[in-house]
Amino acid sequence: MKKNDSGKEKNVTKQQKKIQDAFKYKREVEIIPAKVSDLSIQKKRVAAYCRVSTYAEAQSGSFELQIQSYKEKILLNPEWEFVGIYADRGASGTTIKKREHFNRMLNDCRLNKIDLIIVKSISRFSRNVLDFISITRELKALPNPVGVFIEDLNINTLDTTSETSLLMLSIVAQAESEQKSEAITWSIIERFKKGLPIIPTHNFLGFTKDRFGKVVIEESEAEIVRFIYKNFLEGVRAVDIASLLNEANIPTASGNQWKSSSIYRVLRNEKYFGLVIMQKTYTVDCFSHKKKINRGEKPKYLLRNGLPAIVSEDEWNLVQELLLNPRKGFKKKAVKNIEKPRIFVSTIKSGVFKGFIVIDAKWSKEDVAEVLSKGEHQQ
Known part of the structure; x- marks a missing residue:
């Protein structure tokens, strides 16, 4: 037993005793040096x-x-x-x-x-x-x-x-990234409040941008949009409209084959009658970059007549009614008598070759001459 400063006795544990003895009675310990790794001798990659x-x-x-x-x-x-x-x-x-x-x-x-x-x-x-x-x-x-x-x-x-x-x-x-993300988001929202939407057109069927950056109608693509709306209103199913466009070798705006889902996306897009809804989606955070559909969590901003209309508002509203209740009022129309678009002229919308026409290898000389003459008249 050992007394501490206050006069009370204090127990010395076995571990404490061992450590005290190790310092009191020194032992001979042989140290084996660590091996030098070959990597330290070789050049560092x-x-x-x-x-x-x-x-x-x-x-x-x-x-x-x-x-x-x-x-x-x-x-x-x-x-x-x-x-x-x-x-x-x-x-x-x-x-x-x-x-x-x-x-x-x-x-x-x-x-x-x-x-x-x-x-x-x-x-x-x-x-x-x-x-x-x-x-x-x-x-x-x-x-x-x-x-x-x-x-x-x-x-x-x-x-x-x-x-x-x-x-x-x-x-x-x-923190710098978070601040930068907040600043960018703020500037975008301020643009929306002032009626300045951000509308990329490179994958937007029916629209392109002129040399001043203004969104304008791309007439050859707009004809496809009108074709989709007209036939759907006349009772043609989305799957049949997709088949007609594929048979005519007309691609989607992203260059893919048409499906029912891509037809429905065109039919539901309010921009085709000129209405622009801003902040339809929002980014959750600047790290995951995950986008969510805005179901009321954030404000939305509506700009009427924000784009030149390809279809009328009445046509668009009627299409929405049919999409909600497809059996209402219209009989399904057979597709065998529907005239398919004969020539679709695809124009490059962005990059170095913006404005150039894509010539289809299946076109005849007459078709090419017709397309080029239309291009000259448009200029």
């Missing part, structure tokens, strides 16, 4: 990861500069072996799902092809805290641990003291 979030011309220079700088940096280091540059362009840093080269790089790490990854900053690697921590921990736990060197911080994730600092900095990167 190094890769670099680069990313920009858009295809904008302003970012293309930054993207190429990253690629060339890292390639030169790795090749000039005599202790490094160049594995490659993994680069994603037009990819968000808030998720890894759509980053093809990033995922290929991680897989090469798992296959023991990489020892070190160089990246410009945490935000280039990931703006999602959970992704950043889980990935760096996975790489650290591999049989051959892989480090991520954050260049602007001069930190390697394999350093034992780095994780706390990197966690705090990745939280900052995530």
